[in-house]
Amino acid sequence: MKRSTPLTTIAAVAAASALTLSGCSSPEDDKAAQHSQHETPSESASSEDHGESHEHATDGGQPPEGIKEASDPTYSVGEEVTLTADHMPGMNGAKATISGAFDTTTYSVSYTPTDGGDPVKDHKWVVHEELDNPDRAPLADGTEVVLNADHMPGMKGAEASIDSSTEETVYMVDVDTDDMTMTNHKWVVEGEVQPGQ
Structure with a gap:
């Protein structure tokens, strides 16, 4: 019984770490996608298309x-x-x-x-x-x-x-x-x- 507690704790910590890491990287991925979408129209436009x-x-x-x-x-x-x-x-x-x-x-x-x-x-x-x-x-x-x-x-x-x-x-x-x-x-x-x- 004493041995199962540390293994359970380690598993829980590992799962929480994985969630935290994926949560941290998600906004950056979203930002990159938004930036890419923002640039696409201006790259394809023949003149100014800067949203203003x-x-x-x-x-x-x-x-x-x-x-x-x-x-x-x-x-x-x-x-x-x-x-x-x-x-x-x-x-x-x-x-x-x-x-x-x-x-x-x-x-x-x-x-x-x-x-x-x-x-x-x-x-x-x-x-x-x-x-x-x-x-x-x-x-x-x-x-x-x-x-x-x-x-x-x-x-x-x-x-x-x-x-x-x-x-x-x-x-x-x-x-x-x-x-x-x-x-x-x-x-x-x-x-x-x-x-x-």
Whole structure:
């Protein structure tokens, strides 16, 4: 009888240890699965798909101070166009109306939101006039900047890095799709716009 007690105790301890170990590893396994699932959409997306794209304000507001209106834009204010940009769901192929056309340098940026959101990669677009005290345009790829743009939560005041830039005419658009209705959406560049049909 005395010998059975230690064996029973050892068996119970071993079983409890196995349960504890499996319990400890389970959250890590779950975390890895969640992380993997989180990354999969962004890896397959052709542009930005960071879960925040739908958080653009429904009214983008006025153009930033100091931006220069385009002198001879391909698409004039009030013109109906078709978007080929895929910054957010429902945008590619959407009908839109040009609400502003500007000559400036436009940047794709990566940044970490100030509100604790996940890092955003290759956000299209911010214009030179939406940067805090920038050097002369165009800024080189990799340049560190601070954003004054307020397109999405956590963007204003965020530290960012320039991914790429373009000198194409940049447009604000009014767009209405099944997924969104937006006025003065900022921004689409000329290569993301086609004549309306």
